[in-house]
Amino acid sequence: MPIRFIRDFEFRYETPEMVAPAITRVVARNPKDYTWIGTNTWIVGDDRLAIIDPGPAQSEHVEAVLEAIAGRPVVGIFITHSHNDHAPAALPLAKATGATIFGHSPLDPMIADLTDEDIDLSVVPDCRLGDRARLEIEEGLLIEAVHTPGHFPNHLCYLLHDLRRSHEGGVSRRMLFSGDHVMGWATTVIAPPLGNLEHYLDSLLRLQRLPVTRYLPSHGPEIPDGPDYVRQLIAHRRFRESQIVECLERGVRDPAEMVARMYEGLSPRLEKAAALSVQAHLDFLAARGLLTREGVPTLSARRIAESWPYNELESSSGGR
Ligand SMILES: [Zn+2]
Structure with missing residues (x-):
């Protein structure tokens, strides 16, 4: 059963639009393969505000967000994650409003070095939010x-x-700002080593247990029935796993070759992401003890070997 994607989206770039009472959206003009139309930045509240997903640090975008704020106090800027299309505008917006930056945790630069994903290491939360932490933005309006x-x-x-x-x-009223975790226009990218399919599926199950149906993602339109859509996403990953198992049973071992067999009409620009997604599935099969592999993934292994800092010491140790 294919996913019923949600792609009807009316919007104007860099223009504040009230999409529901006390919820305004500004769409950044940063369309790309993985951002689709661009990033949604959300301004939440009536008299005291929260900014969720500040977006890219493009001056027109930052100005449009400030226009939406209209001089009202901003209690917090909430980061969904450290990708470059989400976090960077936190800095100019914090400077302009004096707001505190909230987020889960900064990414370890050593871990970031293992990938070529577009990551922003410059935004470090002033205040770290643990799971289920709640903050009152104004009376009767809480963010968890x-x-x-x-x-x-x-x-x-x-x-x-x-x-x-x-x-x-x-x-x-409850609404979920679902970030890149759940989007209506496409499935999210799971790219190891930072992406992890097992964690992703666990996180989907967590959403289904929350008392909320309306999801507002970081890219594209609202998802009116989030839990039903999440069910489709989980079923889709199960289907992908069955395709991969079939490839393995037929002796196909190379993720790129699996992609060629699994995806119909895939744009060449998305082949790498698809291969990484296959890799995530292989990792998940291995984590469940269903697949054994020889060796380690070659890309990470080579980069780790290249960055080994003790070669000089080893060669000057006189054979000891
Ligand atoms: Zn992302």
């Missing part, structure tokens, strides 16, 4: 952090509790 690793180790979704507005038969 939900740690959702898988796409990225320090990824947080943010659950909004709006006790001032009722929704669905008197229950207070």
Whole structure:
């Protein structure tokens, strides 16, 4: 059963648009293969505000976000994760508003060095949020952090509790800012070593247990029935795993060759991401003891060997 993607999206770049009471969106003009149309930055609150997913540090984008803020106090800037299309505008926005930057944890530069993903190491949260930490933005409006690793180790979704507005038969309004973890336009990229499929699937299950149906992702339109969509995402990964197992049973071992067999009409620009996704599935099979492998992944192994700092010491040790 294919995923029913949600791609009807009306928007204007670098223009504040109120999409629901107390929720304004600004779409950054940073369209790429992995950002689709661009990054959604969310401004939440009435009199005191939170900025969720500040986005890229493009001056037109930062100015549009400041326009949406309109001089109101900003309590916090909330980072979903350290990818370059999400975190960098936190710095100019914090400078302009004096707001505190919140996030899960900074990424270890040594770990970041193992990948060529676009990562922003310059934004370090002033205040780290543990899983399920809650913060009151203004009276009756709370933001709760939900740690959702898988796409990225320090990824947080943010659950909004709006006790001032009722929704669905008197229950207070809840919405989930789902970051890159769950997006309606495409499945998220899981690229090892920072991406981890087992963590991703666990994080999807966590969302399903939350009392919220409306998801507002970092790219593209709202997902009105998040839990149903998450079910489709999980089923899709299961389907991919069955394809990979079939490849292995037929003697196909190379992720690039698996991609050629598994994906129909894939753009050449996305082949690398697809191969990394296959790698994530192989890691997950291995983690469950269903697959044994000889050796280690070659890319990381080579880079680790190249960065070994003791070659000089070894060669000058006189054979000891
Ligand atoms: Zn990302």
